[in-house]
Amino acid sequence: MGFPTRNFPVLFLSSLLLFLTNFNLLIPLSESASDYTSLVYKGCAKQSFSDPTGVYSQALSALFGSLAQQSSKSKFFKTTSGTGQTTISGLFQCRGDLSNADCYNCVSKLPQMVDSLCGKTIAARVQLLGCYLLYEVSGFAQISGMEMLYKTCGATNVAGSGFEERRDTAFSVLENGVVSGHGFYTTSYESMYVLGQCEGDLGDSDCSECVKSAVQRSQVECGSSISGQIYLHKCFISYNYYPNGVPRRSSSSSSSSSSSSSSSGTGQTTGKTVAIILGGAAGVGFLVICLLFTRGLMKKHDGM
Structure with missing residues (x-):
């Protein structure tokens, strides 16, 4: 026993509207990323540098600026700033799965954090969930990579x-x-x-x-x-x-x-493509049903 032909457009239209209303529920949402700028730990040298002329501060500021600039196009960068005894070496590294924009956002927060957490020490390292930055003044004792x-x-x-x-x-x-x-x-x-x-x-x-x-x-x-x-x-x-x-x-x-x-990126793109196709098909179907429904009403009106 089928549905009466006269009521079919109304029933189908109602079902289609319900589908469109709940369509977003069919697309699984990815888990939101953790806050990659959260502090994990800080390591600050006990010795501070004496800087009566400001040369260390200038070299450190230039180093930080260079590292922040490079973080928009690279996930790792190592450089030096200053000359002679005032030479400061430093680097940053972002987690390998961060985008360039996220890497820059992460690294750009580190200079201020280093200053507030460690002050003017001869060496410092600040690790966030998504990136870290370290610097060392020339002559700072090196440590083992396995430490x-x-x-x-x-x-x-x-x-x-x-x-x-x-x-x-x-x-x-x-x-x-x-x-x-x-x-x-x-x-x-x-x-x-x-x-x-x-x-x-x-x-x-x-x-x-x-x-x-x-x-x-x-x-x-x-x-x-x-x-x-x-x-x-x-x-x-x-x-x-x-x-x-x-x-x-x-x-x-x-x-x-x-x-x-x-x-993973391909899978996400495919999922988006499928969603667009289904959404487009649903939209076309909705338009066709509206036209058929309107045509049926007009015929009914003419018959009367």
């Missing part, structure tokens, strides 16, 4: 249930990934999300050793913690365990390596 600068471990423990095995397998994938990704890699494995990055001028071999060291530190320092971040001088890693599955991440948050980033 741990900061760690944080989640308060919740998930020992047992195969957690350690999943974590260690994800770490193994990460160790190989930073080499193929030339210094940056992130991936998901059985509810584990891991990320690793090395300083931009570190070679693949040294990067691999640095990340392996960070992984070992994480296993010892964080144990069965649900999450952790380990920052060494030349690299850092982070991991998170999601019992209900790794949430979807937006492009400013994370993606699975360079190649996966491209795949």
